[in-house]
Amino acid sequence: MASTRTGSKRLLRDLNQSIVFNLIAEEQAISRTKLAKKSGLPAATITRIVANFISAGLVLEVQSETSSGGRRPVLLSINPSSGYAVGVKLRENGMTITLCDLSCTILCASEQTFTGGSPPYQVVDLMASAIKQMISEAGLTFRQVLGVGIGLAGFVDSTHGICRYSSLFDWRDAELGPALEFKLRVPVSVDNDVNTLAVAERLFGAGHDIDNFLLITTGRGVGMGVIINGEIYRGSHGGAGEFGHMTVDTRVDAPSCTCGKRGCLEAVASDYGILRAATGGDPGYYERSALDDLVERAVAGDIAIQKIFRRAGEALGIATANLINIFDPERILITGEGLRAGELLLEPLRMTIPLHTFGVQKNVELVITPVDETTWARGAASLILRKVFQSPIYEEGDAHAIDDLLLQATQMQQLRRKTNQSQTR
Numbered sequence: 001m002a003s004t005r006t007g008s009k010r011l012l013r014d015l016n017q018s019i020v021f022n023l024i025a026e027e028q029a030i031s032r033t034k035l036a037k038k039s040g041l042p043a044a045t046i047t048r049i050v051a052n053f054i055s056a057g058l059v060l061e062v063q064s065e066t067s068s069g070g071r072r073p074v075l076l077s078i079n080p081s082s083g084y085a086v087g088v089k090l091r092e093n094g095m096t097i098t099l100c101d102l103s104c105t106i107l108c109a110s111e112q113t114f115t116g117g118s119p120p121y122q123v124v125d126l127m128a129s130a131i132k133q134m135i136s137e138a139g140l141t142f143r144q145v146l147g148v149g150i151g152l153a154g155f156v157d158s159t160h161g162i163c164r165y166s167s168l169f170d171w172r173d174a175e176l177g178p179a180l181e182f183k184l185r186v187p188v189s190v191d192n193d194v195n196t197l198a199v200a201e202r203l204f205g206a207g208h209d210i211d212n213f214l215l216i217t218t219g220r221g222v223g224m225g226v227i228i229n230g231e232i233y234r235g236s237h238g239g240a241g242e243f244g245h246m247t248v249d250t251r252v253d254a255p256s257c258t259c260g261k262r263g264c265l266e267a268v269a270s271d272y273g274i275l276r277a278a279t280g281g282d283p284g285y286y287e288r289s290a291l292d293d294l295v296e297r298a299v300a301g302d303i304a305i306q307k308i309f310r311r312a313g314e315a316l317g318i319a320t321a322n323l324i325n326i327f328d329p330e331r332i333l334i335t336g337e338g339l340r341a342g343e344l345l346l347e348p349l350r351m352t353i354p355l356h357t358f359g360v361q362k363n364v365e366l367v368i369t370p371v372d373e374t375t376w377a378r379g380a381a382s383l384i385l386r387k388v389f390q391s392p393i394y395e396e397g398d399a400h401a402i403d404d405l406l407l408q409a410t411q412m413q414q415l416r417r418k419t420n421q422s423q424t425r
Helices: 009-027 032-039 043-056 120-137 176-184 193-204 265-269 271-279 288-299 303-327 337-341 343-356 373-389 401-424
Strands: 059-063 074-078 084-091 094-101 106-113 145-152 155-157 162-166 171-174 188-192 213-218 222-228 331-335 365-369
Touching (some): 009 373, 032 043, 032 074, 043 059, 084 120, 084 193, 106 120, 106 373, 120 145, 120 176, 145 401, 176 188, 213 303, 213 337, 265 303, 288 303, 288 337, 303 331, 303 343, 343 365
Parallel strands (some): 145 188, 213 331
Antiparallel strands (some): 094 106, 162 171, 213 222
16 A cells, blocks of 8 residues: 655645545535535635636536526536546457546447467557557547556556566566556556456445445456455555465365466356366367356256356355455455356355354345456556545655646646637637
């Protein structure tokens, strides 16, 4: 976690700006009067901050549709087009790239492929080229782009933008962040792909209203993102949440995992593990249709395939119960491409959890949230947007993200005015 900032006038200004900005974003549409009441800030401070936001185009004034009498009040809303973020989800042989606005709404997306086992520098070159093309086709400039977020499986040093180890790509100490920053000249954030989904859910999704939750993904692998007190927990080396590699089977002939060990949860409960159990061999870079075929066979009554899914769901349920015993979360989000197995996986999971939670039955809410490749990439974009909404008490750079956003928005407005003036001459 970043160190905290010491007291100063600038810190107080940044805190006030952050409070106002986050309240406007949270309420979606709010009056200045209500903003003052909710924030506890003086009306003069609200007026000054809001005037700066409006002048820079960061906040818009909208007319309320209702009125208690007299003139309808003017409400404030975040202008989603005042800043953009790019998100990249890396897979073993391809990537999904999205362009998102300030509300993390996906504006456009593209797919790129590369050969499995490609070295990092080749993947960075492909990323840079595809991002440049996307920004150009969207009619934007890099001045309007706050940064690029990258999500991938593995141990990630998010502070330095380095993939320390990924068995999926066979990469060690791959400097993805610095290399892409050099090519694009915009900030780049890199994190474990499941962490990016957890950040997106905390800011814009099913975890928006709570501070402590877990996000579990099942699909090509099994992973977990941990949100504690509203912040992502990464551990000492960026490896927190490697849920899929806890050992659940200690037999000598336990199923093999992609990490090289035997008996991992991922070897039993992931799409890879389920396919391997059904076919008796390594599915490699399997087509998703292969798992869809297994689902169809199980639904049609194939008892052997049903048992494989049941075993996967039970293993995932036991592991989830252990997480509940350790973290005591308020909510657990379950997502990932593996959910297309539906109740074949989820029913045994739900039935198993209560059998293995400790003490008084914990009332933990399970929320099922479907995901696709663009959702993963959107999660990566949220790494950049998170800095806009994050409290400025943490020392993460020379300027707070809102300051950068205000500066960029002001520069763009000045550029537009100059362009309009030159065209009218």
